[in-house]
Amino acid sequence: xxxxxxxxxxxxxxxxxxxxxxxxxxxxxxxxxxxxxxxxxxxxxxxxxxxxxxxxxxxxxxxxxxxxxxxxxxxxxxxxx
Numbered sequence: 001x002x003x004x005x006x007x008x009x010x011x012x013x014x015x016x017x018x019x020x021x022x023x024x025x026x027x028x029x030x031x032x033x034x035x036x037x038x039x040x041x042x043x044x045x046x047x048x049x050x051x052x053x054x055x056x057x058x059x060x061x062x063x064x065x066x067x068x069x070x071x072x073x074x075x076x077x078x079x080x081x
Contacts, residue, residue, distance in 0.1 A: 018044040026053030
């Protein structure tokens with residue numbers, strides 16, 4: 001149990017560092033304009049972090065595991081804030 005907590009804490013800490021990178025450099029991610037207007041993505045391990053950079057904020061839209069079918073998700077769900 002303790003090892004799981006340690007691993008989870010490290011994962012969340014590293015994910016937070018990646019999100020901080022997006023806050024500092026909001027246009028660093030690859031554009032995904034074909035999915036939604038202004039949408040960008042960065043990757044952390046097996047995860048894709050989709051976000052929208054704005055003038056005064058950055059909106060995290062989704063965090064998805066890389067094995068997910070992004071095209072199917074976009075087809076059945078609204079993919080923006």
